[in-house]
Structures are given as C-alpha cells and as structure tokens.
Amino acid sequence: MDTLTLPKDKQTAAKQETVEVTGSVALLDALIAEKVDTIFGYPGGAIMPIYDALYDYNDRLKHVLVRHEQGGIHAGQGYARTSGKVGVVFATSGPGATNLVTGLADAMIDSTPLVCITGQVFAHLLGTDAFQETDVINITTPVTKWNYQVTDATEIPAVIAKAFFIAGSGRPGPVLIDITKNAQLQKFSYDGYKPCDYIRSYRPKPLVRKEYVQQAADLINKAEKPFVIFGQGVILGKAEAEFKAFLQKSGIPAAWTILGMSAIATDHPQAVGMLGMHGNYGPNVLTNECDVLIAIGMRFDDRVTGRLDKYAKQAKVIHLDIDPAEIDKNVKSTVPVWGDCKETLPLLTEMIEPKVYPQWLQKFRDFEQQEQEICIQPELHPDTEILTMGEVINILNDLTKGEAIVVTDVGQHQMVACRYAKFTKTKSNITSGGLGTMGFALPAAIGAKFGDPARTVVAVIGDGGFQMTLQELGTIMQSKVNVKILILNNQFLGMVRQWQQLFHERRYSFVDITSPDFVQVAKGYGISGQKVSEREVLRGALETMLNHNGAYLLEVMVGKENNVFPMVPQGCSVSEIRLK
Amino acid sequence: MSKQEYTITVYTENHIGLLNRIAIIFSRRKINVESLNTSPSEVAGIHRFTIVINEVEDVVRKLVRQVEKQVEVLKAYYNTNDEIVWQELAMYKVPTDEIAEKVKVERLLREYGARAVVIRKDYTIFETSGHREETDRLVQVLEPFGLIEFVRSARVAIIKSSRGFHEKLKEFEALRPGANIVENEFLDKQEEVFTM
Ligand SMILES: Cc1ncc(C[n+]2csc(CCOP(=O)(O)OP(=O)(O)O)c2C)c(N)n1
Numbered sequence: 089m090d091t092l093t094l095p096k097d098k099q100t101a102a103k104q105e106t107v108e109v110t111g112s113v114a115l116l117d118a119l120i121a122e123k124v125d126t127i128f129g130y131p132g133g134a135i136m137p138i139y140d141a142l143y144d145y146n147d148r149l150k151h152v153l154v155r156h157e158q159g160g161i162h163a164g165q166g167y168a169r170t171s172g173k174v175g176v177v178f179a180t181s182g183p184g185a186t187n188l189v190t191g192l193a194d195a196m197i198d199s200t201p202l203v204c205i206t207g208q209v210f211a212h213l214l215g216t217d218a219f220q221e222t223d224v225i226n227i228t229t230p231v232t233k234w235n236y237q238v239t240d241a242t243e244i245p246a247v248i249a250k251a252f253f254i255a256g257s258g259r260p261g262p263v264l265i266d267i268t269k270n271a272q273l274q275k276f277s278y279d280g281y282k283p284c285d286y287i288r289s290y291r292p293k294p295l296v297r298k299e300y301v302q303q304a305a306d307l308i309n310k311a312e313k314p315f316v317i318f319g320q321g322v323i324l325g326k327a328e329a330e331f332k333a334f335l336q337k338s339g340i341p342a343a344w345t346i347l348g349m350s351a352i353a354t355d356h357p358q359a360v361g362m363l364g365m366h367g368n369y370g371p372n373v374l375t376n377e378c379d380v381l382i383a384i385g386m387r388f389d390d391r392v393t394g395r396l397d398k399y400a401k402q403a404k405v406i407h408l409d410i411d412p413a414e415i416d417k418n419v420k421s422t423v424p425v426w427g428d429c430k431e432t433l434p435l436l437t438e439m440i441e442p443k444v445y446p447q448w449l450q451k452f453r454d455f456e457q458q459e460q461e462i463c464i465q466p467e468l469h470p471d472t473e474i475l476t477m478g479e480v481i482n483i484l485n486d487l488t489k490g491e492a493i494v495v496t497d498v499g500q501h502q503m504v505a506c507r508y509a510k511f512t513k514t515k516s517n518i519t520s521g522g523l524g525t526m527g528f529a530l531p532a533a534i535g536a537k538f539g540d541p542a543r544t545v546v547a548v549i550g551d552g553g554f555q556m557t558l559q560e561l562g563t564i565m566q567s568k569v570n571v572k573i574l575i576l577n578n579q580f581l582g583m584v585r586q587w588q589q590l591f592h593e594r595r596y597s598f599v600d601i602t603s604p605d606f607v608q609v610a611k612g613y614g615i616s617g618q619k620v621s622e623r624e625v626l627r628g629a630l631e632t633m634l635n636h637n638g639a640y641l642l643e644v645m646v647g648k649e650n651n652v653f654p655m656v657p658q659g660c661s662v663s664e665i666r667l668k
Numbered sequence: 669m670s671k672q673e674y675t676i677t678v679y680t681e682n683h684i685g686l687l688n689r690i691a692i693i694f695s696r697r698k699i700n701v702e703s704l705n706t707s708p709s710e711v712a713g714i715h716r717f718t719i720v721i722n723e724v725e726d727v728v729r730k731l732v733r734q735v736e737k738q739v740e741v742l743k744a745y746y747n748t749n750d751e752i753v754w755q756e757l758a759m760y761k762v763p764t765d766e767i768a769e770k771v772k773v774e775r776l777l778r779e780y781g782a783r784a785v786v787i788r789k790d791y792t793i794f795e796t797s798g799h800r801e802e803t804d805r806l807v808q809v810l811e812p813f814g815l816i817e818f819v820r821s822a823r824v825a826i827i828k829s830s831r832g833f834h835e836k837l838k839e840f841e842a843l844r845p846g847a848n849i850v851e852n853e854f855l856d857k858q859e860e861v862f863t864m
Contacts, residue, residue: 225685226688229685229688229689229692230692230696233739234739234740235685236685237684237685244689254739288683288742289680289739289740289741289742289840290739290740396767412736412737413730413733413734413735413736413737416730417730417733452836461700504832
C-alpha cells in the first residue's frame with residue numbers, strides 16, 4: 089500500500105487493503121514508485137488505454153511527445169546516460185514497436201538501461217494478423233536483455249518491477265514489456281507495488297573473489313610498464329571516485345574507450361587519451377608495448393583492438409568486468425576479475441603499492457608530441473582558409489570550459505568531437521558507440537537535456553545524420569527543449585567518403601549528399617539559428633548559440649574532403665596506426 | 669583445436685520465449701544445432717535443455733557463457749562425449765504380418781535391445797534407445813521387413829562428474845539460494861563448476 093499513488097478520485101479506495109484498478113493505472117503507479125519522472129513516447133491504437141490513464145497523471149509524470157518512435161527511444165537512451173537512471177519509452181503496437189528496434193539494438197550493445205512499454209492487440213487476436221499486430225517479442229529478443237508479453241493485468245506490478253530491476257542492475261540493458269490491450273483495460277484488485285531486488289535465475293553481480301583481486305594486485309605490483317584501459321563500466325558502475333583513487337595510488341597511465349570517455353577529466357594527469365581506430369597515437373602504439381594491461385569495464389571491441397592476433401600479445405591482461413561473457417571473449421585474460429568495479433576497484437587499490445612511472449608516462453607524452461605536430465596542430469589551428477571540424481570543437485571547449493554534455497552522431501564529426509572535446513564531468517560524452525547509429529544525436533540530446541536539465545547540451549551532428557532524425561526538431565519546438573545543435577557540414581557522408589578515398593581509389597560512390605537549408609528548416613520549427621563558413625565569425629557564432637535562450641541551430645561549413653587521423657586501418661594492428 | 673561434439677546442459681525457468689532466446693545464440697553464429705531436447709527437470713518449474721553442437725571448445729565456452737547470461741537461465745554446462753553418458757530413444761513401426769512370419773526379426777530385436785510398445789493386427793511398434801549409430805543400424809535391419817515409420821528423439825545425457833546436482837537444484841526452490849550458488853565459480857576450472 090505504501091507506494092500506491094492513484095489518481096485523486098480513486099484515493100479513497102486506497103485506504104482499503106486492495107483497490108480495483110485497470111492494468112494501465114497499475115503500470116503508471118509502478119512507474120511512479122520507480123521514481124520515473126519523464127517518459128518519451130508516441131501513442132496509437134493498441135496503447136490508448138495507457139495514454140488515457142496518463143491523462144490523469146499529468147501532474148506526476150512528464151510525457152514528452154516525440155515525432156518518431158526511434159526518436160523516442162534514442163531520447164530515452166540520452167536520458168538514461170546523463171541521469172544514470174532507467175529511461176522509459178512508450179510506443180504502440182506494430183509499426184510503433186518496430187520503430188524501436190534500432191534504439192533497442194543500440195541500447196543493447198551500449199548497455200543502456202531502458203524499460204520500453206509497447207501496446208499490443210487484444211490477447212484473443214494474437215497470431216491472427218490483426219490490425220497492427222506484430223510479433224514484437226520475437227522481433228526484439230536478440231536486442232533486449234529481457235522481454236515479456238503481458239496478457240493479464242494482474243501480472244503488471246510484478247513484471248514492471250522485474251523490468252526495472254533487470255534493466256538497471258548487473259550489466260544494464262534494454263527491457264521491453266509488450267502489454268495486450270485487454271490487459272491495459274482489465275480491472276483487478278491491486279495491493280500496491282513491490283519493487284524487485286531478486287530473481288533466482290539472474291545474478292546481476294557475483295560475490296567478489298579476493299584471491300583474483302590479489303593475483304591482479306601482484307601482477308600490478310611487479311609491472312614496469314602497466315597500462316589501464318577503461319570503458320563505460322566505470323560510469324555505469326558509478327565507480328568514478330573509486331577509479332580515480334585507484335589511478336592516484338597506482339600511478340598508471342590510463343586511456344579511455346569512446347564510451348568510457350568523461351569518467352575522469354580529460355586533463356587528468358595520468359590521462360593519455362582515447363583508444364581505437366581514431367584514438368590517440370600513444371595509447372594505441374603502447375598497447376603493444378606495455379607489460380600489464382588492466383582493462384576495466386570495457387569489452388575489447390574490434391574498433392579498439394584492431395587486429396586481434398597482434399593485440400597486446402606481449403602483455404599480461406587483467407580484465408575487470410561485471411559480465412562474465414565478456415571475459416576471454418576477444419582477449420584472453422591472465423587474471424579475470426569478475427565483479428562490479430565499484431567493489432573490485434577499492435579492493436585492488438588497497439592491495440597495490442603506491443607507485444609512479446615517470447619514464448613510462450613520458451613515452452605516451454612523446455607520442456603525443458608527434459601526434460600534436462602531424463595531426464592535432466593542423467586540425468585545431470589550420471593554416472588554410474577552410475574551417476576544420478577540430479577548430480570548431482576547440483573553440484567550443486574554450487567556451488564551455490569542458491562542462492557541457494556533448495552528444496555526437498556518427499561519422500567523422502563524431503570522431504573529431506570525441507578526439508578533441510574536453511570534459512571535466514562524468515556522463516558528458518553521449519554517443520552511439522557499439523552500433524554506430526546515424527540519427528542518434530538529435531533525439532539523444534533531447535533526452536540528455538531532460539536527464540540533466542542544469543547542464544548545457546550540445547549535439548554535434550553531420551549533415552547526413554541530421555537528416556535521419558531531423559523530425560525531432562518538432563519535439564524540441566513543442567517541449568521547449570534547450571539543446572544546442574551544431575551541424576558540421578562537409579557536404580559529404582564524410583566518414584564513408586574518407587574510406588572510399590583511402591581504400592577504394594577515390595571512387596566516391598553515393599556519398600555526395602545534398603542538404604536543405606538547415607537554418608530555414610529550424611526556422612520552420614521556430615528554432616533560431618545561423619550558418620557560418622568563416623573563421624572570423626566562428627567564435628561569435630558559437631557564443632551566440634551557447635548564450636541563446638532556448639534551442640539553437642548552428643551550421644558550420646567545414647572542409648569537404650578533410651580526413652580524420654590518426655587511423656588504424658581495418659585489419660591492421662594498433663601499432664600500425666597511421667598519422668596521415 | 670578441432671571441432672567435436674559437445675553436449676550443452678542448461679537449466680532454465682519454464683518461460684515462453686526462452687527457447688527462442690537460447691536458439692538464436694547459436695543461429696547468430698551460424699551454428700547448427702544437431703540435437704535439442706527440452707523437458708521439465710525433477711524440480712517443478714525448472715526445465716532442462718540438452719543441446720548438441722559440433723564446434724571447437726573455445727567457441728562452445730563463449731556460447732555457454734552467452735546462454736548462462738540470459739536472465740532466465742539458471743545454469744549452463746558443456747561436455748565432450750567422453751564426459752557424459754547419453755542416449756537417444758528410437759521408435760520403429762513395422763507391419764505385424766511381416767515380422768510374425770519372419771522369426772529372424774525377433775532375434776534381431778533382442779540383439780538391439782528393442783521391445784514392443786504396441787502390437788496390433790496391422791502393425792507393431794518397437795522402441796529402443798542408444799547412440800545414433802545403434803538406432804540407425806536397426807533402421808537398416810528393419811528396412812527389408814517393410815519399415816513403415818521411424819522416429820528418434822533428441823539426446824539426453826547425464827554428466828559423469830556431476831556432484832549434488834539434484835540437491836543444488838532443489839535449493840533453487842527456496843526463495844533465495846545459499847551462498848554456494850551465488851559464488852564466483854565460473855572463474856574456476858570446468859570440473860569444479862559442478863557445484864551448481
Ligand atoms: C543508420 C546508419 N546508416 C549508415 C551508416 C554508415 N555511415 C557511417 S558514417 C556515415 C557518414 C556520415 O555522414 P555525416 O552524417 O554527414 O557525418 P560526417 O562523417 O560527414 O561527419 C555513414 C553513412 C551508419 N553508421 N548508420
């Protein structure tokens with residue numbers, strides 16, 4: 089009874105042991121009990137009873153009407169990533185549900201906690217090819233951590249409790265609950281919401297085995313050239329403080345994966361940059377020189393490792409991860425430390441000796457110097473007239489002082505933004521890492537703003553990706569979402585063009601993309617904006633964008649055929665990284 | 669490492685959709701499931717899957733971890749043929765007059781450990797169990813005697829080195845199993861994993 093928060097007209101009944109409610113009301117009551125404040129959704133026939141109930145919950149549940157369900161789920165992802173909570177998404181059956189699939193796949197591979205509620209046709213119509221019936225459970229099975237179809241209202245409280253527990257615990261992920269219309273309408277006697285904290289077949293995290301932590305500490309204590317590589321696990325595990333304490337005592341240089349970025353400040357004294365295909369020079373090359381590689385909350389994605397049979401072969405590998413299926417999946421570990429890094433890191437910190445590695449760290453700095461001369465300097469301070477993406481990000485850093493949330497889409501601008509953005513706070517770098525979903529940034533930025541309204545949110549998007557989900561400008565307009573949209577327009581599908589240039593003899597096959605007048609488009613949605621292509625006005629334009637009261641779109645015309653370097657070409661080892 | 673037969677044993681909740689969730693872990697990697705048996709275990713609400721695939725151990729280990737990772741999977745193990753005792757059930761339908769006439773058949777059936785399940789005027793159904801080759805051989809033998817229909821079940825297997833499975837499984841019936849079930853045993857060697 090304690091969590092019962094029914095509409096006012098029903099509250100008298102709540103004094104009794106149980107109360108008659110519909111499945112829809114039980115669902116919304118469950119969401120409130122789970123402290124949900126924002127829902128991203130889109131209505132339709134099969135979810136109408138839930139939307140009808142929502143009408144009475146307007147004062148307690150904020151519903152953001154998106155323009156496409158894919159936008160809704162990416163917004164849910166953005167929300168989850170900046171708030172550290174579970175994102176909630178509503179969609180109707182059939183096309184509404186299938187529009188969620190890209191977002192589910194994205195959330196699955198990037199471990200984003202979501203609870204998606206889809207409406208479904210009446211239970212008696214299941215399997216009959218009814219109007220807007222689609223087999224959502226089977227379509228979404230490979231892209232959900234868990235999914236379940238509710239056909240009876242009495243199941244709702246327990247199923248929603250399970251959904252939140254599964255989505256948010258262990259290695260987080262998306263959960264989809266499909267609720268048939270009859271269950272949404274059905275009345276049943278409800279005795280309140282009980283959160284779930286245990287499922288017998290599910291172990292979100294194990295008891296930590298200290299002997300493995302000890303083995304890891306022994307390796308670290310003997311190491312001469314240890315190297316830490318970390319991923320989103322540190323952020324998802326809310327273990328930033330524990331991680332910093334570990335770094336401080338161990339003195340070990342540390343590099344991030346694209347999703348681990350911002351877990352520590354980018355200017356941390358031991359930070360040596362980003363790993364991977366377009367990461368920094370030093371961390372890539374020195375992966376193949378370190379003697380102990382300490383991987384924390386990361387999964388050795390192929391974009392990070394390059395050619396696996398030439399990856400860190402000389403090193404002993406310590407792998408800290410909460411998901412046992414990740415351990416030894418791509419890289420064989422010498423010492424596996426299965427567990428929640430919020431628990432394992434403090435144990436490890438306690439067991440290691442305080443150390444510093446000035447010479448070893450200097451090696452990273454030397455590589456950095458080379459990268460600075462060949463790649464960074466010309467990107468951030470070009471001597472050509474044409475603007476580069478890097479200089480835009482560089483000025484942005486200057487203006488935001490690294491305090492903004494940067495949401496990126498997919499392509500060259502994403503790599504440039506992640507290479508050059510400065511961050512001082514965790515949960516600041518929001519991007520589609522594992523799936524590489526173009527169209528992610530605009531809706532994810534909307535969610536990111538709802539997830540952490542006090543912070544500035546800048547969405548950095550390519551001219552191609554923006555056209556994939558630009559309908560969400562409507563959401564920004566209607567819900568008055570204060571996001572800054574920064575389009576880096578190179579008039580190409582840049583990343584694909586770069587590959588065609590480098591690996592397909594410049595045969596530019598369908599990468600020349602025409603765009604509308606983005607500023608006019610924004611204007612149509614009542615969103616202010618401007619377009620710039622000259623250096624003299626760039627800083628001023630970025631200032632205007634950031635200082636503008638409300639959403640703003642700034643389109644910056646950049647070099648058409650600029651490339652992102654360094655680059656580990658596909659099929660090459662990380663030490664074969666190219667600076668040009 | 670070369671491919672060989674592995675038998676994967678999975679204990680799961682009895683939930684709709686779980687079969688698909690497990691099956692797609694194999695099909696995603698384009699691995700053919702040679703044999704699949706699923707049936708309630710001795711403990712109410714817990715099902716046991718027995719899955720046979722042909723693969724290298726490294727892949728099998730990864731697959732089993734993916735299987736065990738599923739929310740509704742309690743436990744998953746894998747074994748080579750040396751490590752298990754297994755059987756498949758086979759049934760054969762033959763015309764009764766044919767076999768009644770030919771006494772030789774009876775001797776053959778005895779040789780293959782088959783027994784009659786149904787005897788009618790028009791047909792007789794025999795049943796036997798064994799390894800694939802054994803049940804196959806009886807098909808060949810019965811072929812000349814007008815074999816009408818043949819069916820074979822999936823493999824069921826008992827793991828030779830299992831210890832305390834039944835007891836541990838019963839612990840899952842309790843609301844919260846004891847510490848030995850939540851232990852970090854996956855990191856240990858195969859043999860020691862059999863603590864459930
Ligand atoms: C949905 C989707 N379709 C296709 C791709 C393949 N792809 C990766 S990057 C890219 C080009 C992106 O172009 P643009 O948005 O203009 O950004 P740029 O690379 O120019 O910065 C494409 C087509 C993808 N990642 N996602």
